Amino acid sequence: MILVYMECRDGKIKKSSLEVLSEAKRRGEEMSMEASAVLVGHGVDALAPEAFRYGASKVFILDNTLLSRYSPSGHAQALVSLTEEIKPEIFLFAATSMGKDLSPRLAARLGVSLAPDCIQTANKDGKLEVKRPIFAGKAFASFTFKTSPQMATLRPNVFPLIEPVDSQGETIKKEVVIREDQVKDKVAEVVKAEGADLDVTEADIIVTGGRGMKGPENFDLLRELTAILPHSALGASRSAVDAEWIDHQHQVGQTGKTVSPSLYMAFGVSGAIQHLAGMSSSKFIVAVNKDPDAPIFKVADFGIVGDLFQVIPPLKEELKKILSE
Amino acid sequence: MFVKRVPDTESKIKINHETNSINEEGLNFVLSPYDEYAVEEALQIKEAKGGQVTVFSVGSEETKTILKKCLAMGADEAVLINDDEGETFDGLRTAKIIAKVLKTKYTEFDLLLFGKQSVGADNAIVPSMVAAILDLPQVTVVTKLELEGNTGSAHREIEGAGEKVIFSLPAVISAQKGLNEPRYETLKGIMAAKRKEIPVVTLAELGFQSEELEVKIELTKMESPPAREAGKIIEDEPGEAAKKLAEFLRQDVKVI
Numbered sequence: 001m002i003l004v005y006m007e008c009r010d011g012k013i014k015k016s017s018l019e020v021l022s023e024a025k026r027r028g029e030e031m032s033m034e035a036s037a038v039l040v041g042h043g044v045d046a047l048a049p050e051a052f053r054y055g056a057s058k059v060f061i062l063d064n065t066l067l068s069r070y071s072p073s074g075h076a077q078a079l080v081s082l083t084e085e086i087k088p089e090i091f092l093f094a095a096t097s098m099g100k101d102l103s104p105r106l107a108a109r110l111g112v113s114l115a116p117d118c119i120q121t122a123n124k125d126g127k128l129e130v131k132r133p134i135f136a137g138k139a140f141a142s143f144t145f146k147t148s149p150q151m152a153t154l155r156p157n158v159f160p161l162i163e164p165v166d167s168q169g170e171t172i173k174k175e176v177v178i179r180e181d182q183v184k185d186k187v188a189e190v191v192k193a194e195g196a197d198l199d200v201t202e203a204d205i206i207v208t209g210g211r212g213m214k215g216p217e218n219f220d221l222l223r224e225l226t227a228i229l230p231h232s233a234l235g236a237s238r239s240a241v242d243a244e245w246i247d248h249q250h251q252v253g254q255t256g257k258t259v260s261p262s263l264y265m266a267f268g269v270s271g272a273i274q275h276l277a278g279m280s281s282s283k284f285i286v287a288v289n290k291d292p293d294a295p296i297f298k299v300a301d302f303g304i305v306g307d308l309f310q311v312i313p314p315l316k317e318e319l320k321k322i323l324s325e
Numbered sequence: 326m327f328v329k330r331v332p333d334t335e336s337k338i339k340i341n342h343e344t345n346s347i348n349e350e351g352l353n354f355v356l357s358p359y360d361e362y363a364v365e366e367a368l369q370i371k372e373a374k375g376g377q378v379t380v381f382s383v384g385s386e387e388t389k390t391i392l393k394k395c396l397a398m399g400a401d402e403a404v405l406i407n408d409d410e411g412e413t414f415d416g417l418r419t420a421k422i423i424a425k426v427l428k429t430k431y432t433e434f435d436l437l438l439f440g441k442q443s444v445g446a447d448n449a450i451v452p453s454m455v456a457a458i459l460d461l462p463q464v465t466v467v468t469k470l471e472l473e474g475n476t477g478s479a480h481r482e483i484e485g486a487g488e489k490v491i492f493s494l495p496a497v498i499s500a501q502k503g504l505n506e507p508r509y510e511t512l513k514g515i516m517a518a519k520r521k522e523i524p525v526v527t528l529a530e531l532g533f534q535s536e537e538l539e540v541k542i543e544l545t546k547m548e549s550p551p552a553r554e555a556g557k558i559i560e561d562e563p564g565e566a567a568k569k570l571a572e573f574l575r576q577d578v579k580v581i
Contacts, residue, residue, distance in 0.1 A: 070488075072453065072463050097483035101465045104416065104450035108457035113417040113542040114450055129545060134414075135445050138338040139347070141414065142546040146539075184462035184492060188478070191487040199484035205580055229580065248468075248503045249482055254334045254444060255358050255502060263580050274334045280550055284578045286570065292560070301556035302573045310563035311570075318571035322581050 002028045003060075003088035003149070005079075006039045006051055007098050013039075013047050016094035016156035016202065018054045023121060023159040024092055025055030030123045033089060036060065038082060040075050042068035048171045053164040060086070064176040066183050070098060074183035076105040078176045083110060085174075088149050090128050095153035096201075103153050112147040119158050119260065119281070128152070136254040136277040156202050158260050198233040200252060205263045206282075208235030208252060209245075210275075212268015212289060212308060216245035221312050222267060228319050235259070235279075237269045253278035267308045271296030288312075326367045326380040327423060327451075328360040328395060329443040330388045338549075345547045346412070347445075356391040359440030361507035362500035366470060367438050368399045369505060374472070377401045379431065383408050383422050389523050396518035397510035404431070405525045413540045414446055420454030421538070425531045427459060434495055436477075441466050441499040452499040462492035468503040 002024040007014045024035035036058040037051040048059040062078045083091065083106070091106075093099035095117040107114040119140075120131040128150045131142045145151070200206050207225045209218070219234070226232040236250040252259055254274035264282035269275060271287075271294055279285070280299055287300040288308045297303045304311055332338070332352040339348040356364075367378045379402045380395040382388045392403035406426055413419075427434065437456075442449035449465070456463035468487070469480035478491045482501055510518075528538065557573075559566055575581050 072465075073456075076457065097466060097481070100449055101453060101463070101481075104453035105457040105463065107450070108417060108420060108454035111417070113415045115414075115542060116448055116450055124545075131546075133550075134447055134547075135332075135336075135338045135347075136334075136447060137550060138336075139340055140548050140550060141544055142548075143414065144543045144545055146541045146543060184460075185464055185490050185496070186492070187488045188491045189489045190483075191480070191489060192485070202484055248501075251502075258447075263574070263578050273337065280553065285553070285556075286573070288570075292558075297558055298555065299553045300558070301553075301577075302570060303556060303558040304566045304570060305558060305560045306563055306566055311567050314564045314567035315570055318568050319574070319581060322571055322575050 001086065001088040002033050002035045002090040002092065003083070003086070004035065004037050004056070005091070005093045005099065005102070006037050006047065007094055007096060008039065008041055008044055008047060013050050014094065014096065016096050018050070019156065019159045019161055020092050020094050020154045021051065021054045021056060022162040023154060024090075025162055027121050027123060027128070031126060034058070036088070038062065038079070040067055040078055045171065045173070052167050052169045055162055056169055058170045058172055061171060061173045062176050063173065064178055066178050066180060067176065069187045071183045071186050072101050072105045073185050074178060075102055076109055077178050077182045079106050080109045081177065082174055083149065091149040091151045093153045095155045099153045103151060107151050110149065112149060112151055113145070115143045115145075115152040117155050117258070118152050119155050121152070121154070133258060133281065136258045136274070137281055138277045155260065157204065198231065200233045200235045200250060200257050200259050203231060203233035203261055205229045205232035205265070206235040206252065206259060206261045206279075207232055207265045207267070208237065208269055209240055209267050210237035210269030211239040211243070213240060213245065218309075219246055221309075224316060225265070225312065228316060228323065237275050238272070266296050266300075267312070269296050270294045271299065326363055326378060326395070326400065327437070327439045328364070328380055328382045328391055329357045329440070330354050330382065330384050330391045331357045331443050331445040334358065334444060340547050340549055342547070345544055354387065354390070356394050357440050357443045357445070359442060359444070359500055359502065361440075362502060362504045363438040363440050364395050364398055364400065365505045365507040366500055368508070370436070370472065376435065379404065381406060381423065381426065383419055385409050385411075392523050393518045394510060396521050397514040398508060399514060403521070403523050405523050407525050407527050412446060414448065414544060415540045415542045416448045416450035417454055418538055418540060420451050420458060422528065422531070423451070423455050424458040425533070426526060429531060430526060436472070436495060437461070437497045439497070439499045441501045449499075452497050456497035462496040464490045464492060464496065465499040466501045467498050468501050470498060470504065
């Protein structure tokens with residue numbers, strides 16, 4: 001069995017978890033393993049049908065009031081007993097903040113290692129092989145596992161969703177044996193960041209500003225572009241972050257986030273090696289920069305040598321025109 | 326405090342395909358950038374509340390250079406856990422070694438601080454694994470940390486938001502950029518660090534059975550990222566360029 005952890009936020013299963021489930025379904029068919037899902041929390045059983053629609057043949061429910069808020073120690077505790085009981089060959093998570101926090105805790109409890117942030121999976125003689133970027137994307141490494149379950153987290157936005165089907169499966173509720181003192185790290189509150197609805201790691205389109213933006217106020221130009229472009233997020237280069245023009249959570253690159261969107265638009269970004277490492281696996285790259293020798297042009301599919309302040313206004317109009325057609 | 330020696334972020338990474346490893350020749354090794362935030366946080370906590378900052382690193386003899394840097398920044402003590410295995414990508418193996426040191430040799434601590442990930446292996450899994458083995462609370466990717474007596478609260482970054490997590494001490498914290506502004510070493514600090522001995526703990530004295538430290542994740546291939554083909558670069562006047570770009574987004578990228 002390939003088991004997939006379903007991350008729930010705001011009463012919904014996250015898209016990145018459904019992507020992992022879709023990949024589990026595809027790989028499972030090849031490896032003759034069923035894909036199943038596990039939901040952890042309180043009152044989460046209503047979400048099971050969504051997991052069935054994306055390929056789960058079984059959905060395990062770990063429901064307990066102590067798990068109503070995310071806690072890495074509490075959630076890992078609940079998952080340890082389930083994993084030891086049903087013994088999945090493969091256990092996958094989305095490489096989200098929650099997945100990256102929880103999966104290593106669980107792996108260590110199970111005595112297995114873990115490959116994080118994978119961008120490809122393969123069937124290698126009935127075993128899972130995963131490929132992942134290292135050095136923020138300056139190199140790729142592939143791994144197989146010597147222990148079971150084979151555990152990995154998969155990068156959001158890389159694995160396509162399967163076409164959802166109206167399918168029913170088996171919902172299995174498991175009793176969760178957990179004490180209050182086993183929930184050691186509790187989320188007391190979730191603080192929404194200002195004006196940042198979509199994270200760069202989850203966006204289809206990233207609109208990034210670099211030193212060429214000249215100041216924090218000019219990032220509004222890019223925000224206007226993200227308002228027009230569907231499923232897009234605002235990114236930033238390290239120099240823009242270090243100048244305190246924009247918060248670090250937007251930073252793309254080796255000391256920021258490594259991303260693989262469908263479209264990466266870089267405005268006033270020169271393309272330092274650390275930045276290129278973090279975004280070179282984007283499907284399409286667009287760059288606007290005054291300097292024709294900027295390294296960013298070496299990776300761009302489409303580049304404009306010019307002043308971004310003169311290019312963005314007409315670009316906005318053109319995009320609006322196309323979208324209204 | 327736990328730190329790692331890594332190639333600096335300026336490095337071009339070359340792969341030795343025969344050994345399936347990074348070609349280390351000519352690389353400049355430094356203290357992993359996220360570890361600097363962890364060191365700084367430890368020093369600030371010490372300055373505010375007292376206590377002692379001990380820095381550990383699992384690695385080869387060369388790792389002493391980054392431990393010296395931590396001493397020069399102000400850490401009281403640095404310990405090398407000698408392991409000549411090199412990069413294994415096996416986070417559990419490293420976590421087991423660290424946990425064993427804390428269970429057998431340095432058993433008194435209030436807080437275990439890590440960088441959120443090493444730059445290079447990019448695993449970001451060792452802190453959670455150490456917390457799991459030692460059965461401690463964990464908060465990873467922390468941008469704000471507050472301690473009060475025996476409890477703490479930490480702010481961690483999540484997608485488009487933040488989480489405030491509460492926990493009791495001792496606990497494991499991993500530091501994200503934004504937590505603080507790491508200090509530079511002072512000349513006085515560097516001189517003092519030179520005089521300090523760095524004790525070495527060997528894996529043998531930790532009492533590991535050889536199979537306990539076998540690498541459980543097998544590297545099957547290392548490769549360079551696919552080279553991107555040069556695209557189209559235009560120098561048209563802005564209005565015309567914008568029009569062509571919009572057309573490119575519609576026709577080729579198909580995002581609109």
